Amino acid sequence: MESIDLLIRARWIIPIEPAGTILDNHAVAVDGGRIIAVLPAAAAAERFAPRRETTLDRHVLLPGLVNLHCHAAMTLLRGLADDTPLMTWLQEHIWPAEGRHVSAEFVHDGTLLACAEMLRGGITCFNDMYFFPEAAARAVATSGMRAVIGLPLLEFPTNYAADADDYLAKGLAARDALRDQPLLHFALAPHAPYTVSNRSFERIVTLTGELDLPVHLHVHETQAEIDESLRSYGMRPLERLRRLGVVGPNLIAVHAVHLDPGEIALLAAEGASVAHCPTSNLKLASGIAPVTAMLAQGVNVGIGTDGAASNNRLDLFTEMRLAALLAKGASGDARAMNAHQALHAATLGGARALGLDREIGSLVAGKSADLCAVSLDDPALAPCYAPESHMVYVAGRENVSHVWVAGQMMLENHTLSGFLKKDLENLAAIWQTRICPRAHQS
Ligand SMILES: CSC[C@H]1O[C@@H](n2cnc3c(O)ncnc32)[C@H](O)[C@@H]1O
Numbered sequence: 223m224e225s226i227d228l229l230i231r232a233r234w235i236i237p238i239e240p241a242g243t244i245l246d247n248h249a250v251a252v253d254g255g256r257i258i259a260v261l262p263a264a265a266a267a268e269r270f271a272p273r274r275e276t277t278l279d280r281h282v283l284l285p286g287l288v289n290l291h292c293h294a295a296m297t298l299l300r301g302l303a304d305d306t307p308l309m310t311w312l313q314e315h316i317w318p319a320e321g322r323h324v325s326a327e328f329v330h331d332g333t334l335l336a337c338a339e340m341l342r343g344g345i346t347c348f349n350d351m352y353f354f355p356e357a358a359a360r361a362v363a364t365s366g367m368r369a370v371i372g373l374p375l376l377e378f379p380t381n382y383a384a385d386a387d388d389y390l391a392k393g394l395a396a397r398d399a400l401r402d403q404p405l406l407h408f409a410l411a412p413h414a415p416y417t418v419s420n421r422s423f424e425r426i427v428t429l430t431g432e433l434d435l436p437v438h439l440h441v442h443e444t445q446a447e448i449d450e451s452l453r454s455y456g457m458r459p460l461e462r463l464r465r466l467g468v469v470g471p472n473l474i475a476v477h478a479v480h481l482d483p484g485e486i487a488l489l490a491a492e493g494a495s496v497a498h499c500p501t502s503n504l505k506l507a508s509g510i511a512p513v514t515a516m517l518a519q520g521v522n523v524g525i526g527t528d529g530a531a532s533n534n535r536l537d538l539f540t541e542m543r544l545a546a547l548l549a550k551g552a553s554g555d556a557r558a559m560n561a562h563q564a565l566h567a568a569t570l571g572g573a574r575a576l577g578l579d580r581e582i583g584s585l586v587a588g589k590s591a592d593l594c595a596v597s598l599d600d601p602a603l604a605p606c607y608a609p610e611s612h613m614v615y616v617a618g619r620e621n622v623s624h625v626w627v628a629g630q631m632m633l634e635n636h637t638l639s640g641f642l643k644k645d646l647e648n649l650a651a652i653w654q655t656r657i658c659p660r661a662h663q664s
């Protein structure tokens with residue numbers, strides 16, 4: 223018998239690859255934080271002597287979800303300026319509020335709240351873009367989650383940095399200081415084509431070549447962004463980015479709502495990824511990204527929540543369902559973005575975009591044991607004929623019962639381990655009073 227750390231038996235396992243596979247009464251064997259085998263439960267009982275066991279006999283076990291675009295600390299600005307179009311929302315509400323309140327303490331506390339919300343909803347890894355990335359990283363390390371910490375870059379001064387050079391210097395120093403944290407990864411995070419100069423994009427291209435980091439960038443979110451680029455540069459933002467050398471396999475193009483067929487072909491040919499954020503795009507009235515055409519052309523697609531001020535939930539179950547439904551409605555084809563494609567985007571698609579597909583995104587021997595279990599023990603989820611469809615069209619984040627990150631149990635029977643929910647509620651209340659003293663408090 224092989225001695226191992228953990229054996230998880232489940233009624234159903236969706237490993238994501240090979241595509242469409244559903245394993246019945248199987249088990250995942252974990253040792254040293256890694257998956258060492260996925261095998262029938264009966265065979266696991268004969269082969270392994272686990273130090274810990276979890277039996278999930280009314281559950282679906284799948285890879286932890288990957289949130290491909292987030293501004294985690296914006297939980298503290300949740301609901302601050304709803305029902306407002308993007309540029310008004312950003313320039314008249316969010317940026318002024320960030321100017322008044324954002325600090326290392328704000329980012330730490332807001333990110334901690336985000337980690338709790340995401341873990342409870344089955345998200346084990348998120349791709350973050352925000353100010354004070356070192357403070358975000360401290361919160362992520364406290365939570366035990368995995369994250370890709372964006373090193374932000376804008377042309378204008380904020381509470382975090384004075385100018386483009388300062389943003390990059392501070393971001394790279396943060397990366398150096400946090401290098402030994404196994405669950406922290408890094409990306410370059412220039413905000414958007416309309417807030418970053420050609421000179422700064424050239425520096426980003428040099429750095430991504432030297433350091434092989436993803437480039438996490440809002441692109442073609444609104445038609446107004448494209449019109450403004452045509453006026454200022456005489457070309458659409460993606461064309462400008464292509465000429466500057468930004469469009470390549472490391473690019474994560476966030477939103478990509480307004481793409482013509484040539485731009486979809488460009489993203490596919492260059493091996494770039496798209497972070498699809500359907501709720502944010504609807505709420506800010508940005509539009510509907512052409513995901514069906516992207517998938518048909520072979521663009522790698524992941525799914526993001528965006529920040530809590532534009533969504534307002536950090537909930538990938540909602541995003542998967544909405545992504546699948548919008549794809550069908552917009553294309554007139556009920557086969558568009560099927561349940562497997564939605565699950566793939568929320569797991570392996572996100573992992574691939576982040577350059578982490580050898581580490582996470584599917585349940586395959588050798589990968590990290592980042593897992594999430596969904597309980598079907600609820601009349602609203604019965605009966606269950608097709609587990610993949612159930613995960614996309616029926617289950618919600620409230621059905622997530624267990625979560626592991628690198629083999630460590632973070633959620634057990636719907637209850638977070640590690641850091642206390644009550645403390646986080648107090649933390650949110652303290653910030654609410656600081657940010658808007660007259661707001662209704664519960
Ligand atoms: C460089 S820190 C991130 C910066 O982005 C702002 N932001 C949040 N959501 C969006 C969005 O959908 N489009 C553009 N910018 C966004 C956030 O408030 C920070 O200032």
Ligand SMILES: [Zn+2]
Binds near residue numbers: 291292440476529
């Ligand atoms: Zn965003």
